[in-house]
Amino acid sequence: MLYRENGQFKTSYAADQQIFPILQDRWAIALLLVVAFVVMPMVGSEYFFRAILIPFLILSLAALGLNILVGYCGQISLGTGAFMAVGAYAAYNFMVRIDGMPLIAAMLLGGLCATIIGVLFGIPSLRIKGLYLAVATLAAQFFTDWAFLRINWFTNYSTSGSVSVGNLSVFGIPIDSPVSKYLFCLVVVCVFALLAKNLVRSAIGRQWMAIRDMDVAAAVIGIRPVYAKLTAFAVSSFIVGVAGVLWAFVYLGAWEPAAFSIDRSFQLLFMVIIGGLGSISGAFLGAAFMVLLPIVLDQLPHWLGIPMSTATIAHLVHIIFGALIVFFLIVEPHGLAKLWSVGKQKLRLWPFPH
Amino acid sequence: MERKFGEVILDLQNISLRFGGVKALTDISFNVREHEIRAIIGPNGAGKSSMLNVINGVYHPQEGQILFRGQQRQKMEPHMAATQGIARTFQNIALFKGMSVLDNIMTGRNLMMNSNILQMALYWGAAQREEIAHREKVEEIIDFLEIQSVRKTPVGQLPYGLQKRVELGRALAAEPTMLLLDEPMAGMNVEEKQDMCRFILDVNDQFGTTIVLIEHDMGVVMDISDRVVVLDYGKKIGDGVPEEVRNNEDVISAYLGTSH
Numbered sequence: 001m002l003y004r005e006n007g008q009f010k011t012s013y014a015a016d017q018q019i020f021p022i023l024q025d026r027w028a029i030a031l032l033l034v035v036a037f038v039v040m041p042m043v044g045s046e047y048f049f050r051a052i053l054i055p056f057l058i059l060s061l062a063a064l065g066l067n068i069l070v071g072y073c074g075q076i077s078l079g080t081g082a083f084m085a086v087g088a089y090a091a092y093n094f095m096v097r098i099d100g101m102p103l104i105a106a107m108l109l110g111g112l113c114a115t116i117i118g119v120l121f122g123i124p125s126l127r128i129k130g131l132y133l134a135v136a137t138l139a140a141q142f143f144t145d146w147a148f149l150r151i152n153w154f155t156n157y158s159t160s161g162s163v164s165v166g167n168l169s170v171f172g173i174p175i176d177s178p179v180s181k182y183l184f185c186l187v188v189v190c191v192f193a194l195l196a197k198n199l200v201r202s203a204i205g206r207q208w209m210a211i212r213d214m215d216v217a218a219a220v221i222g223i224r225p226v227y228a229k230l231t232a233f234a235v236s237s238f239i240v241g242v243a244g245v246l247w248a249f250v251y252l253g254a255w256e257p258a259a260f261s262i263d264r265s266f267q268l269l270f271m272v273i274i275g276g277l278g279s280i281s282g283a284f285l286g287a288a289f290m291v292l293l294p295i296v297l298d299q300l301p302h303w304l305g306i307p308m309s310t311a312t313i314a315h316l317v318h319i320i321f322g323a324l325i326v327f328f329l330i331v332e333p334h335g336l337a338k339l340w341s342v343g344k345q346k347l348r349l350w351p352f353p354h
Numbered sequence: 355m356e357r358k359f360g361e362v363i364l365d366l367q368n369i370s371l372r373f374g375g376v377k378a379l380t381d382i383s384f385n386v387r388e389h390e391i392r393a394i395i396g397p398n399g400a401g402k403s404s405m406l407n408v409i410n411g412v413y414h415p416q417e418g419q420i421l422f423r424g425q426q427r428q429k430m431e432p433h434m435a436a437t438q439g440i441a442r443t444f445q446n447i448a449l450f451k452g453m454s455v456l457d458n459i460m461t462g463r464n465l466m467m468n469s470n471i472l473q474m475a476l477y478w479g480a481a482q483r484e485e486i487a488h489r490e491k492v493e494e495i496i497d498f499l500e501i502q503s504v505r506k507t508p509v510g511q512l513p514y515g516l517q518k519r520v521e522l523g524r525a526l527a528a529e530p531t532m533l534l535l536d537e538p539m540a541g542m543n544v545e546e547k548q549d550m551c552r553f554i555l556d557v558n559d560q561f562g563t564t565i566v567l568i569e570h571d572m573g574v575v576m577d578i579s580d581r582v583v584v585l586d587y588g589k590k591i592g593d594g595v596p597e598e599v600r601n602n603e604d605v606i607s608a609y610l611g612t613s614h
Contacts, residue, residue, distance in 0.1 A: 012486075013485075013489045014482070014486055017485060195476070199471070199475050202469075202474035202477065202481060203460075203467040203469070203474065203484075205474075206457055206460055206461045206464065207464055209450055209452060209453050209457070209461075210453075213450035214449070214450055216412065216432075217448035217450070218450075218461075219412075219433055220412065220436060220448075221436055221441065221462055221464070221525070221528060222432075222433045222437055222464060222465040222528065224433050235471070
């Protein structure tokens with residue numbers, strides 16, 4: 001009954017075109033931001049930031065980037081891990097080789113390098129589609145795995161093959177404590193989520209979706225497939241590259257190429273599919289599902305006071321997690337975001353069926 | 355009723371199109387004048403849709419010349435046809451299923467939207483003004499086609515007749531000089547056909563748009579078109595005003611068969 005838009009009349013197109021046209025949604029999102037920015041830093045424990053919130057935020061950002069490519073433009077990619085790696089190693093090299101390189105600048109430059117590599121590996125998309133393209137993007141994955149392992153210049157001739165960064169700071173504020181790392185990630189994620197949302201509701205976003213839904217019709221109304229597909233690759237790999245920088249610098253601190261293996265690409269693709277293709281909130285829901293649910297399942301017997309050995313729990317987590325993936329995909333193949341919007345639609349009419 | 359036709363806007367000369375050994379179109383010539391409604395008719399497989407695909411650059415004929423507004427073109431991509439002012443609808447609806455009615459029609463105006471990707475990312479200033487200005491135009495089209503109530507509905511959920519209407523809207527959004535309609539009334543009931551005829555005549559009348567139309571409903575074709583070209587097995591067998599075509603021996607035999 002509370003979730004009603006009755007009486008909320010729009011008198012301008014600007015008001016009708018805002019991201020959250022319904023008043024209650026604006027309140028909800030404001031509340032969420034207050035919780036994330038103010039309440040969390042006050043109540044969260046170190047473990048909570050380090051093991052749950054930070055990886056959740058960074059993987060959300062990577063999933064957001066991938067969703068632009070897969071969900072909005074319809075180009076399947078299995079090279080996400082590679083583009084994250086390019087971002088991370090490029091930013092590392094900028095930090096190591098240029099004195100006094102600010103973190104934000106290194107992060108954006110890392111993103112730009114990922115963009116270049118992303119566009120390069122996006123070129124096959126002009127000729128091949130669907131699953132064949134997915135296989136072609138695997139090339140990016142194998143190439144970067146090889147390059148960062150074998151070309152020592154990228155790792156600054158580190159003997160172990162592992163590289164690390166320390167003493168991160170932004171505008172003189174050190175990013176060392178879990179809370180500061182969390183807030184830094186949160187700001188970056190919020191900014192990129194807003195930019196991505198703006199893109200997908202603009203002309204370029206409609207071009208991407210047009211190419212995804214019906215490429216012949218898109219070409220006939222004047223959309224150049226080359227431009228639409230390559231911009232999707234560019235924007236997507238930029239965001240994914242930035243997420244790679246955060247993952248390496250903020251979450252891991254020290255890393256080797258295995259941190260961005262094909263497993264990471266698959267994990268992100270699953271997040272996007274389970275969260276909801278072609279939806280910004282889907283990236284967050286998918287990341288939450290993949291990151292939070294195993295942890296919750298892991299802790300559940302403990303919270304409920306059921307005595308169980310850790311090994312049994314670990315097995316059960318795998319079984320239940322797998323079953324839940326299947327369950328959600330059967331209930332709603334379009335992902336959690338779709339489930340969420342259907343729920344909202346029902347709530348607007350509740351208690352009436354129509 | 356006296357109507358004014360302009361110059362020849364599209365001139366097709368000796369067009370032949372083959373797919374391997376299959377001859378889809380053989381030596382076809384006809385022209386379209388400004389502001390007229392030109393129908394292409396013919397039995398199934400006559401090459402009507404291929405003809406439209408040649409006009410807007412999806413297919414490239416092996417032989418023949420196409421002059422559009424006096425300019426010759428040999429090989430062109432579909433988006434170039436769009437920039438020259440040719441819009442079209444498809445026989446099997448080719449809407450963007452995942453998008454709302456509004457977004458589908460907005461996509462039709464993408465050629466007129468010039469803000470760069472950074473402006474769009476910020477959704478500020480020029481990009482937002484542009485979005486609002488084009489929204490106003492799109493709302494005019496939505497009013498014209500009487501689909502206000504479904505503007506935010508995903509097109510996949512709409513009934514067939516409305517989807518056809520949205521597709522016409524998307525083509526109109528580009529403000530084309532020439533509109534290619536591939537069976538705009540296929541599968542419609544009488545009321546829907548009447549609505550569609552009204553829209554086509556209004557577009558022709560109000561915006562002066564030249565219309566090339568493929569249609570199977572002979573009543574509709576004879577009623578609304580100014581000149582008709584008849585294809586059969588990829589060859590042209592008739593061309594002229596509706597009365598002429600109706601009395602053409604070849605056309606009658608193509609449609610009704612001949613006695614042997």
